[in-house]
Amino acid sequence: xxxxxxxxxxxxxxxxxxxxxxxxxxxxxxxxxxxxxxxxxxxxxxxxxxxxxxxxxxxxxxxxxxxxxxxxxxxxxxxxxxxxxxxxxxxxxxxxxxxxxxxxxxxxxxxxxxxxxxxxxxxxxxxxxxxxxxxxxxxxxxxxxxxxxxxxxxxxxxxxxxxxxxxxxxxxxxxxxxxxxxxxxxxxxxxxxxxxxxxxxxxxxxxxxxxxxxxxxxxxxxxxxxxxxxxxxxxxxxxxxxxxxxxxxxxxxxxxxxxxxxxxxxxxxxxxxxxxxxxxxxxxxxxxxxxxxxxxxxxxxxxxxxxxxxxxxxxxxxxxxxxxxxxxxxxxxxxxxxxxxxxxxxxxxxxxxxxxxxxxxxxxxxxxxxxxxxxxxxxxxxxxxxxxxxxxxxxxxxxxxxxxxxxxxxxxxxxxxxxxxx
Numbered sequence: 360x361x362x363x364x365x366x367x368x369x370x371x372x373x374x375x376x377x378x379x380x381x382x383x384x385x386x387x388x389x390x391x392x393x394x395x396x397x398x399x400x401x402x403x404x405x406x407x408x409x410x411x412x413x414x415x416x417x418x419x420x421x422x423x424x425x426x427x428x429x430x431x432x433x434x435x436x437x438x439x440x441x442x443x444x445x446x447x448x449x450x451x452x453x454x455x456x457x458x459x460x461x462x463x464x465x466x467x468x469x470x471x472x473x474x475x476x477x478x479x480x481x482x483x484x485x486x487x488x489x490x491x492x493x494x495x496x497x498x499x500x501x502x503x504x505x506x507x508x509x510x511x512x513x514x515x516x517x518x519x520x521x522x523x524x525x526x527x528x529x530x531x532x533x534x535x536x537x538x539x540x541x542x543x544x545x546x547x548x549x550x551x552x553x554x555x556x557x558x559x560x561x562x563x564x565x566x567x568x569x570x571x572x573x574x575x576x577x578x579x580x581x582x583x584x585x586x587x588x589x590x591x592x593x594x595x596x597x598x599x600x601x602x603x604x605x606x607x608x609x610x611x612x613x614x615x616x617x618x619x620x621x622x623x624x625x626x627x628x629x630x631x632x633x634x635x636x637x638x639x640x641x642x643x644x645x646x647x648x649x650x651x652x653x654x655x656x657x658x659x660x661x662x663x664x665x666x667x668x669x670x671x672x673x674x675x676x677x678x679x680x681x682x683x684x685x686x687x688x689x690x691x692x693x694x695x696x697x698x699x700x701x702x703x704x705x706x707x708x709x710x711x712x713x714x715x716x717x718x719x720x721x722x723x724x725x726x727x728x729x730x731x732x733x734x735x736x737x738x739x740x741x742x743x744x745x746x747x748x749x750x751x752x753x754x755x756x757x758x759x760x761x762x763x764x765x766x767x768x769x770x771x772x773x774x775x776x777x778x779x780x781x
Contacts, residue, residue, distance in 0.1 A: 418430070420440065421437060422447055424447070425447065426439055426440070426445055426447055426448065427439070427440045427445045427446060427447050428440070473758070475760060476758050476759050476760045476762075476763070500519070500763060500767055501517055501519040501520060501767065501770070502517050502519075503517070504517040504518045504519040505517070505518050506518070507521060507553050508553070509521060509553060509554050509555045509560075510552060510553060510554050510570070510573040510574065510575065511554045511555060511560050511563060511564055511569075511570075511573060512554075512555055512560070514555075516555065518553065519767070519771070520555065520556055520771075520774070521553040521554060521555055521556050522539055522542075522553065522554055522555075522556045522561070522598060522775075523539065523541045523548075523551035523552070523553050524537040524538060524539055524551060524552040524553075524554075525537070525538065525539075525540050525541065525548045525549055525550075525551050525552075526538075526549065526582055526588060527540060529589070534587055534588075534589055535582065535587060535588045535589070536588070536589045536591065537552060537570075537588060537589070537590055537591075538591075538597075539597065539598050539601055542598070542601040542602060542605060543601060543604075543605070549581070550577065550578055550581050550582075552570070552574065552575075552578060556771060556774055556775050557774065557775060557777075558595045558598075558599070558775055558776055561594050561595045561598065562595055564590070564594075565590060565592065565594060565595075568590070570590055571585060571586075571588075598775065599775065599776065602768070602771065602772045602775060603733070603734050603735065603738060603772070605768060606733065606734065606765070606768050606769065606772055607734060607738055607741075607742060609764065609765040609768060610730075610742055610765060611742065613756070613762070613765060614742060614743065614746050614748060615746065618757075619756070619757065619759075619762070620641070620748065620754040620755065620756055620757075621634055621754060621755045621757065622747075622748055622751040622753075622754050622755075623640075623751075623752075623753055623754065623755050624752060624753075625752060625753060626640040626642055626718045626727045626753055627718065628718055628719040628720060631718070631720055631755055632720065632721060634755050634757075635757070636757045636758040636759075637720045637725060637755045637756070637757060637758070638725065638756050638757060638758040638759075638762060638766060639725055639726045639727070639728060639755075639756050639766055639769070640718060640725065640726070640727045640728070640753055640754075640755055640756070641728055641730055641753060641754050641755075641756060642727055642728065642729045642730065642731070642752070642753040643730055643731060643739065643743065643751065643752055643753055644729065644731055644752065644753075645729055645731045645732055646716050646727070646729040646732060647729075647732065651778075654778065661704060661709070664704070665703065665704070668701045668702065668703060669701070671701060672698055672699045672700075672701045673698075675699075676698070676699055679699030679700070679701070680698070680699045682696075713774070713777050715773060715777065716728075716729070726766075726769070726770070726773075728769050728773060730742070732776070733769070733772050733773065733776070
């Protein structure tokens with residue numbers, strides 16, 4: 360018997376259903392006290408956090424040192440309690456389930472401290488996971504971030520390597536806009552739309568509005584109709600400007616503090632080998648070469664060739680498509696068929712591996728970042744103005760735990776604007 364409540368008067372009614380004869384119908388609901396027959400709704404109890412009784416909460420129990428028994432009132436044989444309710448078993452098991460204590464930085468070994476202060480080290484370390492130096496050296500702050508899926512490439516990567524967009528209402532039209540607000544604010548935000556933190560990926564998502572087709576269904580269920588969402592046309596430039604603003608704010612503090620940066624003549628290994636604990640080099644000039652201009656020209660030639668190949672395939676579709684060569688096609692094209700095959704440039708040549716600028720410091724490779732290329736000429740001038748590095752060519756950033764956030768931001772900015780093969 361289930362209890363129902365009338366939606367009109369709130370009175371309770373009993374649902375009595377008798378077992379009908381074959382082909383018959385159950386008895387209808389009895390009307391409530393006011394005589395009105397309305398729609399009834401089943402009232403579900405609110406979900407509350409409840410605690411299962413254990414041990415003596417179940418009644419009188421007895422213990423023999425290994426397990427507990429429930430004493431029966433009729434004096435018959437006692438019944439053992441299940442292990443999940445037995446206080447003796449739970450107390451013995453809890454001895455091996457104590458949480459580990461948080462690591463104490465003051466007690467770190469020299470290797471632990473170097474790894475903790477290095478941007479390529481793990482954020483929180485314990486003595487248990489520092490025994491294997493070779494294995495731990497491969498860990499990174501970026502790789503320690505939660506793994507998420509890129510909506511463009513469909514690959515799973517650490518969330519640090521991605522750009523997150525969140526819907527925000529436009530101040531004038533109130534339409535939802537996808538904006539990278541996570542680059543400016545740190546509080547908890549709503550469900551994001553993530554993609555690989557590369558400029559070419561942002562441009563590809565904007566082309567033909569392909570970002571709408573890659574939105575996850577949970578994102579659509581949360582925010583409703585996605586047809587009203589707006590993707591800014593200047594999304595790549597907007598992300599670059601926000602990264603530059605965050606990077607500029609973090610670097611201002613380092614340039615004003617003494618001991619954080621050390622001036623050097625050049626990123627060459629001979630000019631920095633006398634500096635201790637070098638983590639990365641900040642170069643004030645540009646690292647672009649003539650290859651950048653050549654690559655731009657090569658990209659234009661590649662796009663023109665691809666356009667000619669596609670036009671040739673569309674114009675000679677009847678000759679190139681095996682499904683259209685005969686008057687009556689033998690079978691329908693498969694689902695993966697996109698059109699006739701024509702020669703194209705190999706993807707490995709189209710998107711070669713990324714190359715980041717590095718230099719040697721005492722036998723190790725360290726990153727070299729061009730602030731001129733990342734911040735721009737005007738922002739760089741404002742950064743070094745009225746500082747002791749105004750006439751310097753580059754500076755070396757020393758290893759330190761307080762330098763890890765700015766180095767991670769440098770790495771993120773460099774990855775976003777980097778071009779393949781450079």
